[in-house]
Amino acid sequence: MISFNSSSSSLITNTRNLRRKHLKPYKGKWQQIFNEQQAMEALKKTATEQQQTQTQTQTQIPFLLSALINSFSIYSCEPTPSAYSFIIKTLTQNSQFNQLPFILDRIQNVEKFEPPEQIFSYLIRVYGYADMIDDAVELFFRIPSFRCTPSAVSLNALLYVLCKRKDCLQMVHEVLLKAQAMGIRLEESSFRILINALCKIKKIGYAIEILEMMFDYGYDPDSTLYSCILSAMCKIKGISSAEVLGFFEEMRRKRLSLNGLDYTNVIRLLVKVGKGMDALGLLEDMKLDGIKPDVVVYTVVLDGVIASGEFDKAEKLFDEMLVLGVIPDIQTYNVYLKGLCMQDKFDAGFKLVMCMEELGCKPDVSTYNTLIRALCKVGKVRRAKDEVLRKMKLKGLQENLHTYNILIEGFVSDGEVVEACKLFDDMLSKGFVPMSLTYDVIIGGLCKKGLISEALQMLEQMVKTDITPGVSAWESLLSTSEISLKEATSVDLVLS
Incomplete structure (x- = not known):
């Protein structure tokens, strides 16, 4: 028979008390989590069953808010941030924005928890989509009153909303100043939003200023930001090619990772402003930088070289494409055909069209229009109509408005105005x-x-x-x- 002395009994009693002491908090926490989960399930069920049929006015307590309070009261626990996030998302998904002020006021004035910033960044974006810009701005400035420390997360959400609309861009400066006073530090993502927005509205000067400001904040802009600005610069009407080339050379000096699109944008601009030979030089630089030009780049440069009248260089460039295994597409052939026609090499042009068919690149209406235009230009309108137009129709292609305009102008210039009138009537009969x-x-x-x-x-x-x-x-x-x-x-x- 085992006997226990007084010291052994005391030890057992203390051990039991110690175990109870450790189990109580665990059990309490577990019970709290369980109750919160049950309350959330009750809330979701109530929302699903009754929210669609409940009618509210702006002065009534919103149904979902009442359901939230009741659900958590039944299970003797406090409403959680996730519960408020649920009803906010439900209301916004159903466009019930008039109930949101009640929800926000309760979070601010009644609840004691610290709401996560994601609630406000989400709501700011939703306000933006709903064209409620003033509400988005007001909520951003109210965030500290909710016991939440705002960061670049909510700032970026607001910047994204403002930068999507031209009429809201003037608000960005004030927002940035107040954000700084709120202790929010601009992150690299903030600068990206601003630069992308400015590039979309072609405010390149401001975009470059923001880019330079990144260095003051300790950020080193990468090539994607420079590429974004470069692309926008090349699309601005009337911009100086020297200005674009200067920015492009700065990218090269900084040893940024240039890509084929960067070269293509600058080359296209140079060709557009009549500097085809400069485009050819940049093509050589592109190859020296280890970037293989694709068919688009070759076609653009070929067009520029032909427009400059450098037909021998155009021939070499076309041959280079073939040697390097760059397969010409329909645009390439049409540009090359235009060069042949500019030299009155019509027989060579017809042979090229035949070669296109043999190589599986089917000529299009633009191909035949190029031949028709060239023949009309030298007074061979009849050949253009009887030979080229006829062949085009035999290939299953129908003349377009441009085809008619070329032929009509050609016949009028050749003194055959009656024939031009016949074409005009034919054009009208086909619905042009x-x-x-x-x-x-x-x-x-x-x-x-x-x-x-x-x-x-x-x-x-x-x-x-x-x-x-x-x-x-x-x-x-x-x-x-x-x-x-x-x-x-x-x-x-x-x-x-």
Whole structure:
């Protein structure tokens, strides 16, 4: 029989008390978590069952808020941030924005927990999507009153909202100043939002200032930010190519990782402003930097070199493409064909079209329009219509408005205004809407042939279809010395 002395009994009693002491907090915490989970389930169930049918006015306590309070009261626990996050998301998903002030006021004035910043950044973004900009700005400045320390997370949410709209950009400066007073430090992501927004609205000068400001904050801008600014610069109408090249060279000096798109944007700009040979030089730099040009870059440079009249260099460039295994596409062939036509090498042009078909690159309407335009330019309008247009139709391609305009202008220039009128009627029968320039060309041709009545009929047709005659049409009519009094009266009637 085992006996216990007094010291052993005392030890057992103390051990039991110690175990109870450790178990109570654990059990209490577990019970609290369980109760909170049960309250959340009750809240979600109530919201699902009744929220759709409950009608509220702006002065009533919102149904979801009442459900939240009741659910957590039943289980004797305090509402949690996740519970408030749930009802906020539910309300915003159902566009019940008028109930949000009640929710926010209770979080601010009644609850004691420190709400996570994600609640406010989410709500700021939602306000932005709902075009409630003032509410988004006001909420951002209220965040400290909710016992929450704002950071770049909520600031970035607001910046994103403001930068999406041009009319809100003027608010950014004030927001940044107040954010600084609130102790919020701009992060690299904040600068990215600002720079991207400024580039979209083509405020390049401000974007560069923000870029330079990053160094003051201890950030080192990467190549993606420079590329964003470079791309926007190249799209600005009338920008100096020297300014773009200067920024591009700065990127190279900083040893930033340039990509093919950076080169393509600058090359395209150079070609656009008529500096095709500079584009060719930049293509060489691109290859020296270890970046393989694709078919797009080669096509753009080829177009620039041809426009500069450097046909021998264009031939070498085209050959280089083939040697390097860059397969020409339809745009490349069309540009190369344009170069042949500029040299009046029509036979070579026809051979090229045949080669395109053999290589599986089917010529398009633009291909045939290039040939038609070139032939019309040297007075070979009949060949353009009877040979090229006929072949185009045999290949299953239909002429477009540009095709008609080229041929009509070609026939008028060749003195065959009757043939031009036939094409014009054919164009109308196929549903094309003529441009004012097309009318002007035909009216001018009719007047030169002395067909004033027909010219006046064409003018009347223009007016009936709400197409404004151009200056050349009026000049052709009014300068015709053979116009009769009756015809002059007709012109006056048209004008009235």
